[in-house]
Amino acid sequence: MALHYDVVVIGSGPAGERGATQAAFFGKKVALVEKEAVPGGACANTGTIPSKALRETALAIQQARSRDAHGIELHVSGAVTIPELMGRRGLVTAREHSRIRNHLNDFGVETFRGTASFVDPHRLQVTIPDGSSQTLTADTILVATGTRPFHPSNVAFDHARIYDSDSILMMSAVPRSLAILGGGVAGCEYASIFAALGVHVTLVDSKSRLLTFLDAEVSRALQDLLAMAGVELHQESRATKLEPGDRDVLITLDDGSRLVCEKVLVASGRIGNVESLNLEAAGLQASERGLLKVNENYQTTVPHIYAAGDVVGFPGLAATAMEQARVAMTHAAGHSYKQKLTDLLPVGIYTIPEVSSVGETEETLQAKGIPYVVGHARLVDNARANLIGEAVGFLKLIASPTDQALLGVHCIGPNASELVHLGTAVIALGGDLHYFIHAVFNYPTLGEAYKYAAYDALDKIKSWRPASAEGTAAAKPRAVEKAG
Numbered sequence: 218m219a220l221h222y223d224v225v226v227i228g229s230g231p232a233g234e235r236g237a238t239q240a241a242f243f244g245k246k247v248a249l250v251e252k253e254a255v256p257g258g259a260c261a262n263t264g265t266i267p268s269k270a271l272r273e274t275a276l277a278i279q280q281a282r283s284r285d286a287h288g289i290e291l292h293v294s295g296a297v298t299i300p301e302l303m304g305r306r307g308l309v310t311a312r313e314h315s316r317i318r319n320h321l322n323d324f325g326v327e328t329f330r331g332t333a334s335f336v337d338p339h340r341l342q343v344t345i346p347d348g349s350s351q352t353l354t355a356d357t358i359l360v361a362t363g364t365r366p367f368h369p370s371n372v373a374f375d376h377a378r379i380y381d382s383d384s385i386l387m388m389s390a391v392p393r394s395l396a397i398l399g400g401g402v403a404g405c406e407y408a409s410i411f412a413a414l415g416v417h418v419t420l421v422d423s424k425s426r427l428l429t430f431l432d433a434e435v436s437r438a439l440q441d442l443l444a445m446a447g448v449e450l451h452q453e454s455r456a457t458k459l460e461p462g463d464r465d466v467l468i469t470l471d472d473g474s475r476l477v478c479e480k481v482l483v484a485s486g487r488i489g490n491v492e493s494l495n496l497e498a499a500g501l502q503a504s505e506r507g508l509l510k511v512n513e514n515y516q517t518t519v520p521h522i523y524a525a526g527d528v529v530g531f532p533g534l535a536a537t538a539m540e541q542a543r544v545a546m547t548h549a550a551g552h553s554y555k556q557k558l559t560d561l562l563p564v565g566i567y568t569i570p571e572v573s574s575v576g577e578t579e580e581t582l583q584a585k586g587i588p589y590v591v592g593h594a595r596l597v598d599n600a601r602a603n604l605i606g607e608a609v610g611f612l613k614l615i616a617s618p619t620d621q622a623l624l625g626v627h628c629i630g631p632n633a634s635e636l637v638h639l640g641t642a643v644i645a646l647g648g649d650l651h652y653f654i655h656a657v658f659n660y661p662t663l664g665e666a667y668k669y670a671a672y673d674a675l676d677k678i679k680s681w682r683p684a685s686a687e688g689t690a691a692a693k694p695r696a697v698e699k700a701g
């Protein structure tokens with residue numbers, strides 16, 4: 218017999234969990250289907266949390282080295298495994314599992330363990346691991362099935378020396394050298410993590426600069442800091458052949474050059490989890506990369522079927538996935554509150570050091586022909602950054618030269634992903650550079666950098682002149698100065 222719900226959510230990652238509880242908050246009868254034994258998706262189990270657990274260990278090693286605490290010796294044992302280095306992963310993941318279960322329970326969301334697939338646009342069959350099945354029907358369905366690592370067809374992922382961003386978490390020993398193919402967020406994060414663990418890392422990326430969605434100055438600074446950490450960068454380059462052997466892997470690049478590394482991590486993007494969904498039965502079609510097209514309400518081409526999170530594509534962040542699902546379920550419930558995803562989406566990249574950014578970049582403003590000025594605060598001038606031994610990078614504010622409104626915040630340095638939130642709030646509340654001039658910041662803090670970046674930007678505004686008759690170009694990078 219079919220069980221009927223107002224809303225059925227497929228997937229218990231960040232999007233599924235928040236979509237389900239948001240719908241239940243509006244009084245809907247909600248069921249959530251998850252195929253795995255544990256909730257949390259890629260975020261809790263294979264991506265965000267495990268990679269950050271490994272990063273915390275690598276960061277602690279690097280911080281201990283850089284804080285000049287004499288008499289303490291640190292080295293990574295050759296016998297240690299990657300799971301052992303993910304120190305607090307077990308604890309954090311277990312707490313996430315119970316938090317998610319409690320959250321769903323508290324909102325009265327009924328959970329089903331099994332793989333969901335469409336029978337028709339309102340009907341799902343849930344295949345339970347014991348082979349039995351349960352039919353669910355729903356007025357509204359939210360697809361939040363996420364993604365998995367993309368496997369290029371010419372790579373032998375079954376070889377013990379070749380890893381993707383899931384299997385890397387099982388690596389049995391820290392290698393002497395690691396080649397990372399793909400300089401996206403995952404590739405850059407793992408490059409800096411393994412470099413901090415003392416591994417010789419080679420990063421191969423097809424693009425001319427890393428993370429092209431970042432402000433170019435920040436992305437170049439990241440390249441410089443990775444190079445300083447010992448990462449060998451091969452940009453505008455692709456691996457054409459991988460030949461794994463008993464001791465190492467021979468990698469041929471498209472310019473004919475060759476690299477030899479003990480292990481290889483392929484981080485060349487992700488593909489949507491849609492195969493098991495039988496989308497045709499719902500009248501849906503995914504892209505070649507398994508992604509679903511949605512409108513601004515997160516409705517697919519079948520209006521009562523919504524999709525949110527990684528399965529709808531860029532930006533592929535847990536943070537955004539949660540909010541997309543909340544917006545989707547608010548729309549489905551017919552509420553006017555939170556009808557649209559905010560334009561102010563921060564990105565947090567957990568390289569060492571971190572990179573975080575929100576709002577306009579110099580490049581987006583140039584493309585729109587909007588004049589701007591830039592203010593920097595170098596973290597080498599920040600007492601807290603020096604105390605923690607991480608006085609690298611900068612905070613960069615982008616502001617309007619006419620009304621001093623804050624337009625963008627870009628940071629590379631320690632705790633950048635936390636630091637960016639203050640700027641996000643100021644932009645969201647329509648604030649300007651003067652907020653930072655009037656504010657008193659705790660001392661010593663990293664946040665204090667905002668005041669000095671604001672002074673710098675206001676200084677630039679003094680000498681700023683409106684665009685000439687030829688356009689706004691004259692107002693552009695004149696204001697830019699590398700702060701290193």
Ligand SMILES: Cc1cc2nc3c(=O)[nH]c(=O)nc-3n(C[C@H](O)[C@H](O)[C@H](O)COP(=O)(O)OP(=O)(O)OC[C@H]3O[C@@H](n4cnc5c(N)ncnc54)[C@H](O)[C@@H]3O)c2cc1C
Nearest residue numbers: 228230231232252258259260264333363526527534535536
């Ligand atoms: C290495 C790495 C590091 C990352 N670090 C960060 C970070 O620091 N910050 C950040 O914001 N994001 C990070 N991300 C991205 C983040 O993990 C994803 O954006 C997020 O997990 C997406 O959430 P989701 O709910 O869309 O999908 P997922 O988390 O993938 O969850 C989808 C769920 O659906 C289930 N499912 C799939 N098909 C079915 C089906 N047919 N029936 C039932 N269940 C099904 C899956 O089992 C899974 O549990 C990282 C990703 C990786 C790979």
Ligand SMILES: NC(=O)c1ccc[n+]([C@@H]2O[C@H](COP(=O)([O-])OP(=O)(O)OC[C@H]3O[C@@H](n4cnc5c(N)ncnc54)[C@H](O)[C@@H]3O)[C@@H](O)[C@H]2O)c1
Nearest residue numbers: 399400401402403404422423455456484485486533565566
């Ligand atoms: N902090 C975070 O938020 C975080 C951390 C890690 C991953 N993620 C998410 O996980 C997802 C996956 O990340 P990703 O880095 O694997 O994918 P990606 O698509 O973001 O980046 C892949 C990169 O690899 C390059 N590439 C592809 N094939 C290549 C090849 N053969 N040789 C050289 N370069 C090649 C591409 O040009 C691109 O630069 C993204 O959605 C990302 O947002 C987020």
